[in-house]
Amino acid sequence: MSVLYQRLAVIGCGLIGSSVLRAARAAGLAQTYAAYDRSAEVRSRVAALGLADDVCDTPQAAAAGADLVLIATPPAAIGPMAGQIAAALAPGATLTDVGSAKQAVLDAFEAIAPEGVFAIPGHPVAGTEQSGPDAGFAELFRGRWAILCPLPRTDAPYLAAVARLSDFWTGMGSQVEHMDARHHDLVLAVTSHLPHLIAYNIVGTAADLEDVTESEVMKFSAGGFRDFTRIAASDPVMWRDVFLLNKDAVLEILARFTEDLQALSRAIRWGEADKLEALFVRTRAIRLGIVAAGQESAEPNFGRNRTT
Amino acid sequence: MSVLYQRLAVIGCGLIGSSVLRAARAAGLAQTYAAYDRSAEVRSRVAALGLADDVCDTPQAAAAGADLVLIATPPAAIGPMAGQIAAALAPGATLTDVGSAKQAVLDAFEAIAPEGVFAIPGHPVAGTEQSGPDAGFAELFRGRWAILCPLPRTDAPYLAAVARLSDFWTGMGSQVEHMDARHHDLVLAVTSHLPHLIAYNIVGTAADLEDVTESEVMKFSAGGFRDFTRIAASDPVMWRDVFLLNKDAVLEILARFTEDLQALSRAIRWGEADKLEALFVRTRAIRLGIVAAGQESAEPNFGRNRTT
Numbered sequence: 001m002s003v004l005y006q007r008l009a010v011i012g013c014g015l016i017g018s019s020v021l022r023a024a025r026a027a028g029l030a031q032t033y034a035a036y037d038r039s040a041e042v043r044s045r046v047a048a049l050g051l052a053d054d055v056c057d058t059p060q061a062a063a064a065g066a067d068l069v070l071i072a073t074p075p076a077a078i079g080p081m082a083g084q085i086a087a088a089l090a091p092g093a094t095l096t097d098v099g100s101a102k103q104a105v106l107d108a109f110e111a112i113a114p115e116g117v118f119a120i121p122g123h124p125v126a127g128t129e130q131s132g133p134d135a136g137f138a139e140l141f142r143g144r145w146a147i148l149c150p151l152p153r154t155d156a157p158y159l160a161a162v163a164r165l166s167d168f169w170t171g172m173g174s175q176v177e178h179m180d181a182r183h184h185d186l187v188l189a190v191t192s193h194l195p196h197l198i199a200y201n202i203v204g205t206a207a208d209l210e211d212v213t214e215s216e217v218m219k220f221s222a223g224g225f226r227d228f229t230r231i232a233a234s235d236p237v238m239w240r241d242v243f244l245l246n247k248d249a250v251l252e253i254l255a256r257f258t259e260d261l262q263a264l265s266r267a268i269r270w271g272e273a274d275k276l277e278a279l280f281v282r283t284r285a286i287r288l289g290i291v292a293a294g295q296e297s298a299e300p301n302f303g304r305n306r307t308t
Numbered sequence: 309m310s311v312l313y314q315r316l317a318v319i320g321c322g323l324i325g326s327s328v329l330r331a332a333r334a335a336g337l338a339q340t341y342a343a344y345d346r347s348a349e350v351r352s353r354v355a356a357l358g359l360a361d362d363v364c365d366t367p368q369a370a371a372a373g374a375d376l377v378l379i380a381t382p383p384a385a386i387g388p389m390a391g392q393i394a395a396a397l398a399p400g401a402t403l404t405d406v407g408s409a410k411q412a413v414l415d416a417f418e419a420i421a422p423e424g425v426f427a428i429p430g431h432p433v434a435g436t437e438q439s440g441p442d443a444g445f446a447e448l449f450r451g452r453w454a455i456l457c458p459l460p461r462t463d464a465p466y467l468a469a470v471a472r473l474s475d476f477w478t479g480m481g482s483q484v485e486h487m488d489a490r491h492h493d494l495v496l497a498v499t500s501h502l503p504h505l506i507a508y509n510i511v512g513t514a515a516d517l518e519d520v521t522e523s524e525v526m527k528f529s530a531g532g533f534r535d536f537t538r539i540a541a542s543d544p545v546m547w548r549d550v551f552l553l554n555k556d557a558v559l560e561i562l563a564r565f566t567e568d569l570q571a572l573s574r575a576i577r578w579g580e581a582d583k584l585e586a587l588f589v590r591t592r593a594i595r596l597g598i599v600a601a602g603q604e605s606a607e608p609n610f611g612r613n614r615t616t
Contacts, residue, residue, distance in 0.1 A: 125531050129595070145528060177527075187524050190514050192531025198506055199532070201572055203591040205565045206498050216495050218597060219485075220453060223433050223500025224507070227535045233595035236588035243576050243584060254573055257513045258566065264509055265562055268551050276551060280544030283511040287437070287541030289526060 002028075004168050005094075009034040009066035011059050011081060013046045014235070015127060016098045017072030018136030021051040023172040026138040036062035037133075038073075045133045060088035068168065070122075071097040075241035079108030082119075091116040094161050098124055100188060100238075101245035102149045102181040110151060118161035121149045121181060124174060125192070129233040142173030149181040189249035194257060196239055197250065199231035310336075312476050313402075317342040317374035319367050319389060321354045322543070323435060324406045325380030326444030329359040331480040334446040344370035345441075346381070353441045368396040376476065378430075379405040383549035387416030390427075399424040402469045406432055408496060408546075409553035410457045410489040418459060426469035429457045429489060432482060433500070437541040450481030457489040497557035502565060504547055505558065507539035 008030035035052035056062040063085040109119035126144040146169035316338035343360035364370040417427035434452035454477035
């Protein structure tokens, strides 16, 4: 891969930001690497880990002279951070982010991006339940989707900037998809936000039971619960922001989910065996579709599959 | 491990039954292995795979002369099957099962077990989303819990039978726990049955959306949804039975879950950031408890952790 940017500035060096620094450097996608994080402790870790050539004390200093500025703060801070650094952005720079809710970022970018700056909201669909600069790794984006939600611009320089940013994600091993921001938010509400909400909720419900101890829940968590606890260990601040920033889509999907769950509950109460089995046969087929589409291996993997 | 039983009869040779045959033989826990399955096709596969010395055409023939009879049919068939073979059970034989709902089995066993037969409901908390005799493997129970729910008997021969059955599961690599059947059903409703119900439901909800295509759902399933699809691919007949047999505990836990979900939904609608974050911090701590308790590694595992 050849160098795509002279100076990459990553603002916010948690799991995702630090992984971008590692992955971009591993692929040689930028000439120099600048970084900023609000936390002095994180900044020292980034320096100690050698993740950036230029660890800056202000976001403006990191952004200055960068031709790619990538904001990887918690979602609610992306818009305000874009506002803070707007004046420092170089003409011709690309401004992007990695947040899970895209319409809010698009609105913020449209409101503040100076003329001559290419604002392109982005979202790598990748992560783990770990947080912080030590949790990042260069392979995080490999084989994952990176979704870009470009502004409604069709001028050649903007399209060229979008193409270059696509190459950047491809260079880190991702497949790139372009999507309308609002549609992105609906798709992710289903495939990511609702699953996280449900997982947080079930773990909370389990913790509140009087007749089952927490140690019993942990002990027998291999029965399915364990997968939920992993999801429910994801970054609390990030997810608080995602649910609030993508409120409309999340509540819409959640309402449908709840409606379906009531119907399922009723089918159990009334012993409607056929209805239950029909749903379960159908959902199994969807899984087989995912496996067939190569999204995941169908091979049994000892010890990690959840159980009955 | 020394031989614990002269003749082990496994009735129902799906994922679990065939894994018991494999694991018991690998550990040398029985002298001879008998098997029966309702499906002629499964019986031929069991014979072709060499999983049993004696593949029988009737459950009575398999059970005859066996000192351990293990029923591994779908849950709703366990009671009726116990009734079918009752007359064929040898005096001194142990009758057990592997179903996920235990009070119903205990009631059935108490109703039909002839005097001199030791009926001991059991449940290995292990499995994968695969089904059938080809999906089984000898290591399935290794490091997993096997729960026994003995009858309220304190006579020495019964206690000796329970101890021997415990050794059988230990011999296949499991840790054994004794539990009251009703308590088992409540614990598993939380750690296994509700997670499966939720997973089935969310996959169904996603499939019904008009504005998001199934292929989009699959494509971006790495965002958390994928874990749910794996769970929702579990055996439809088995799970239909589990929900119906453990109806009371499942509906009780489901009602609490729904109540909590309504509160969470309200917190999102009204932008109660602190409430959301407090829950998410709490659920993360529970996960760390599970990891600390050694139930699962905290190591990142590339490509299998779910994502944002």
